[in-house]
Amino acid sequence: MPTIVLIGGGTAGHVTPNIALLPALRDAGYDVYYIGTRDGIEQELIAREGIPFHAVPAGKLRRYLDWQNFTDLARIKFGFLKSLLILARIRPDIVFSKGGFVTPPIIWAAWLLGIPVVCHESDLTPGLANKLSFPFAKRVCYAFAETAKYLPAGKAVHTGIPVRAELANGDAQKGRDLCAFKSEKSIILIMGGSLGSRAINAAVRAALPDLLVEYQICHLCGQGNLDSALEQTEGYAQFEYVTDDLPHLFAATDYIVSRAGATALFELLSLQKPALLIPLSPASQSRRSDRECRSFSKCRL
Template sequence: MKILFTGGGTAGHIFPIIAIIREIKKGYPYGDFEFFYLGPRDKFAKEIFSREGVVVRTILAGKLRRYFSFKNIIDILKLPIGILQAFYYVFVISPDLIFSKGGYGSIPAVISGWFLRAPIFLHESDIIPGLANRVASKVALEIFISFSVKKTEYFPAKKMLSVGSPIRREILNGSKNEAKKIFNLTGEKSVILILGGSQGAQRINDKLLVILPEILKDFELIHQTGRKNFVQLKKESEVVITQDLKKYYHPIDFLDEKQLSYAYTVADLIISRAGAGTIFEIGAVGKPSILVPLPESAQNHQVKNAYAFA
């Protein structure tokens, strides 16, 4: 059986697909499955999928921004090219089904799959679906959702099936002792884990720098800064933190799967954005949290996610 996954834009689209693939392999160890991924060029996604034995094919995909930008003009031109590329790959692969996780990277594959009469299934993590899944919902056979049918907006109720959000089991198996070694924790204070999503959160980072000397007096911090922000933030933190407090601050650009499992296990409190993937991971590890929704999130979905989770 050939399954073609599509999605893309952020890690929030990628990690649930990884979780699904792993569960299929565990549930059907002798099943004759072939897994493919079709989406925008992304070094991070390609590396992760390759480890799972997924065949990756890349296409052009244009992001439709909800504000004026000259990039919109360029990205609109990418869409028809991406659809033609996707049409070729879907035709050659001839999948038994297409599973879309949403994001701008999924639109070419879904449109091509519809033309070629491939069965299409969606998963929507957020209470308010993004534009890509709104478009795809018109041609999908079934729409899997993370929250309840009553709370999830836009989709027709008869197509929705509430299943929760797929998470990787591996992030639930962390060790406190290993966490102390990996992050060089002192064990002298309660630990706060700060997550800004896979791309970091500049405003959370900026606010943290203001209060960092005070917060480190009472807590030890593991801080996922985002790869783009790491070097600058580390330099700025070294200026504002006194020497005796530096041992309590542990910035890291991005937490890989194993590091994340350890961070979740050792954390006493988690401060995070309100993307659905992270929310469900926090729920699964059973840790108290403070959610800071991204104000510019599409249709204000992070705010609604946070209220539903609370």
Template sequence: MKMVISGGGTGGHIYPALALVKEVMSREPDSKVLYIGTQEGLEADLVPKEGIPFQSVYITGFKRSLSFDNVKTIWRFIKATRRAKQLIRDFNPDVVVGTGGYVCGPVVYAAHSIGIPTLIHEQNVIPGLTNKFLSRYSNCIAASFSGSSSYFPKEKTVVTGNPRATEVAQADGSRGRQSLDLPTGKKYILIVGGSRGARAINEAVADMIPMMAEHPDYFFIYVTGEIHYEKVIEDIRASKPANLLVRPFIYNMPEVLAGIDLIVNRAGASFLAEITSLGLPSILIPSPYVTNNHQEKNARWLESQGATRVILESELSGSKLLSSIDAILRDSGTERHMREASKSLGLPHAATLVYNQLKSIAKG
């Protein structure tokens, strides 16, 4: 298979793309892949490190309010589409895939305009502007959650899950616990605010630290983010309880996720795919700083399915966070129900499901 894939801006768009590339290469080792992103996005760093050929176009996102910048964006879209057409013609792929971010707009549209089959993947429950626009130009729309289906044409929408979930579902939880040298016989709670950390979550955990010693059956793994680590360590040095492990970052996150009992985190789409593939109960604290408030919409949908508890950042405190943890882990029925609900939403074979859709639409 020859595939062009595009996804950019954040890891939530890039990691599913990379997981799909791995799936394609594992099934068809002779496949050729070209990744088209932007030089400004995280993809310009991550993709070449994976040994995947990378090309870029220049494009910016639309403002949601009336702005002269949108006129400039339309012109950039036209130029980016022209360049994407040339890149696609030169590569001559069997299929073009978009996994989100505004760079997918000109790439997928260009492929459609020259007759190349296209697939877009939507990670969030509520689709973004780019995928709503591209849905009319795509042969197939792969959705991570069934809650997305009503936003797209029914006849070409398939719920596949998120390819990133496949990598996490295969992880070994015992290796994750061993890598952190965790004590046995505890309930393991992982608290993390994303790769760069989240100040509000860090502050809530700082408030909770004096109460942790009163819960010796719990063991807390607290990931601060690199930029917050030194300050957090300094702040808690005199009061750090024995059942708390603090790390700036965890590199083997899939293994660690597979070995814990409860996670506290933001509500990014790829992360939700990971925890549902494992059937993990969660407490989600959506970031209020993201476009279209999509994290809260993701979290509320999972909450409506019984898989999570949601605490808004404006309502967050150490006591509220700890009482929410207790409400789940002190009640075996609640914990079991949340595990079952989370697992029912997960699609651990998502990469295979998306691959099958690719095969069904690819030319030749």
């Protein structure tokens, strides 16, 4: 039986495309393993899929002065050494990387062991983690046609981003029940990414009195961002993060307001839901995401 190791983490955008590949990998007879961080969202998401999960230390790769650079360099070193041990034990036929700062040490370890690596770049221009990984990869898949000029010649393959098929199979009534919505008003689903967005959360909650006149609001606000003062607000439902029930919320929703992460763009386009997209902040590489938004003219409100 062929074996594949999937890697990626930090945010859901680095994990859910891997999950989208699982049905095809299983149909092809692959034995699947996952390597990520212990503290990232990937461990929780992958646990639901029944896949063996291995955690490695990871350090963030910063391009600015910060005292954590010193401690994180040690974490990167230990992550590399632990990845060597894990991969030597599993001996996969291939490693597929969806990105995130956890991935470079794993890819370096795979290269040292002679294991082929395929990387995936979701964004319009590659981030630092992928730039450090590309020299060790056999192939580099990418989402946007314009990205090809930033990638190594002879390695690039235009694939788009894998989207979970189950997102289109939700039950609208289940979605309304999850939110305890009883009115016939239209529903707006507001998503700030898997980690949430303080700016979006604050703007939504400040505008609630006006929004609730015409709409019901389903708000995915990120871990630790629930507002207890709004728990009994009629027509407003808030969740930190939703996994299995997300297809039902999508089915119940009339409009979507979302951060413009690359994975979210492809998922929303596949659903053909009217959407208002919010470019990421400068700290989240907004220049890149702004260009990605303009590439998706069908995603509009």
